[in-house]
Amino acid sequence: KQEVTQIPAALSVPEGENLVLNCSFTDSAIYNLQWFRQDPGKGLTSLLLIQSSQREQTSGRLNASLDKSSGRSTLYIAASQPGDSATYLCAVPGQAGTALIFGKGTTLSVSS
C-alpha cells in the first residue's frame, strides 16, 4: 500500500532564505506527483504537477524535482517571503490510479 511521508512536519525560517521541503513515497510505480499549498481554513491550491516522465517542474520561485527510483520529491522555494507561510502537501495517485494519497504536510512559517 502506498504511503507518503513529509519531513519536516514544521519549519520556521527568516525571510529571504532558500528552503527545501521533502516528500517520500513507498511505491515508485506512480503516474505523477502533485504539490499543494493550504492556507489555514482554506482549500488546497495546486502548485506543481510532475509527470512520471519528468524530473522537475518550475513555477516562479518554486521548483519541484522527482526521483522515482528513490521514491523522493523535493520542493525548493527560493527567496522565501512571509506570504509563503502555509502548509505544503505532496500527493501521488493511489493503487486505482485515481484518488490521491497525501502526506501529512509541512507547515512553513516565514518571519519578516
Next chain:
Amino acid sequence: DGGITQSPKYLFRKEGQNVTLSCEQNLNHDAMYWYRQDPGQGLRLIYYSQIVNDFQKGDIAEGYSVSREKKESFPLTVTSAQKNPTAFYLCASSIQPPETAEQFFGPGTRLTVL
C-alpha cells in the same frame, strides 16, 4: 471563472441528523472526489466518481453517501451512521484519465457536530 464551489462554508449537525454538502464544478471534468481532513491525519478519500451515474467507495465511506446525476455536481450526504463527522470536507475534480491528471480542489466545508 472556472472552478469548484462548495457550500455551505460552515455546517452544524445535531445528533441523528443527516446533512448534505454541495460540490459543483464548471471545469467540464469527468472525475470528482470527496476527501475528509482531520488534524494530524492528513486527507483521506471518502468517495470518488469517474463518470455520471457511477461512483466508488474510498477508504472511509462508512456513514456517507453520494450521488452523481449530473457531470458538474457531486453532493455528499453525511448520515447519522457517521459517528464522528466533525472535520473539514474537501471536494476535488480532474479530467480523464485521472491517474495522469492534475486535481483541483474547492474551498472546503467545515462540519461541526453540536
